[in-house]
Amino acid sequence: QVQLLESGPEVVKPSETLSLTCSVSGDSVSNDKYYWSWIRQPPGKGLEWIGYIFDSGTTKYKSSFTGRVTISVDMSKNQFSLRLTSVTAADTAVYFCARDRAYEFFFDSWGQGRLVTVSS
Amino acid sequence: DIQMTQSPSSLAASVGDRVTITCRASQSIMTYVNWYRQQPPKAPELLISRTSNLETGVPPRFSGSGSGTDFTLTISSLQSEDFATYYCQQSYSTPRTFGQGTKVEVK
Numbered sequence: 001q002v003q004l005l006e007s008g009p010e011v012v013k014p015s016e017t018l019s020l021t022c023s024v025s026g027d028s029v030s031n032d033k034y035y036w037s038w039i040r041q042p043p044g045k046g047l048e049w050i051g052y053i054f055d056s057g058t059t060k061y062k063s064s065f066t067g068r069v070t071i072s073v074d075m076s077k078n079q080f081s082l083r084l085t086s087v088t089a090a091d092t093a094v095y096f097c098a099r100d101r102a103y104e105f106f107f108d109s110w111g112q113g114r115l116v117t118v119s120s
Numbered sequence: 121d122i123q124m125t126q127s128p129s130s131l132a133a134s135v136g137d138r139v140t141i142t143c144r145a146s147q148s149i150m151t152y153v154n155w156y157r158q159q160p161p162k163a164p165e166l167l168i169s170r171t172s173n174l175e176t177g178v179p180p181r182f183s184g185s186g187s188g189t190d191f192t193l194t195i196s197s198l199q200s201e202d203f204a205t206y207y208c209q210q211s212y213s214t215p216r217t218f219g220q221g222t223k224v225e226v227k
Binding site for chain 2: 046047048049060062063096098104105106107108110111112113
């Protein structure tokens with residue numbers, strides 16, 4: 001049974017960088033049957049896919065985040081990470097990491113989520 | 121990006137009711153739609169993939185249908201744990217996009 005758990009700061013100042021890590025157990029981030037995604041949900045709103053990483057380093061991002069986002073993987077720790085630069089209040093959200101079934105593109109396992117608030 | 125529009129945005133129902141939620145895509149996505157249930161304050165959970173494939177462990181009261189641009193999720197007999205928000209998601213193209221959600225509330 002795969003489990004994902006997000007960790008990182010709960011508060012980030014405007015213009016600074018949001019950094020979150022997803023720790024995976026019960027599966028390997030090098031498993032080529034899956035992509036590893038980040039998804040966010042602003043308070044009271046819907047879900048927005050941010051991007052994924054797979055094949056030990058290949059990434060794809062939603063275009064509205066290009067230039068601000070980086071997803072990376074640490075196979076030695078079985079973790080993958082999200083960095084989002086130049087944050088504003090609009091980036092306040094619950095951030096989920098999720099396992100994304102390769103070539104089928106749906107999310108079959110999710111972390112519990114991490115609320116990140118952008119505030120000075 | 122493909123837009124997914126759900127209707128209704130919310131509905132009120134009672135335990136035992138049959139509930140139907142609709143999702144419309146802005147272009148044909150064949151059968152590449154998936155459905156999730158989000159019980160607050162939890163993460164979404166996958167219920168149905170590729171229009172009608174029930175995930176392991178999901179009760180058979182959930183079913184999905186449709187193709188092209190119009191899809192439905194049906195709950196045949198609503199249970200207490202089904203009072204939640206439901207999202208459709210297209211997996212036809214990147215970026216993956218979600219509907220805005222349908223909140224099922226207690227009547």
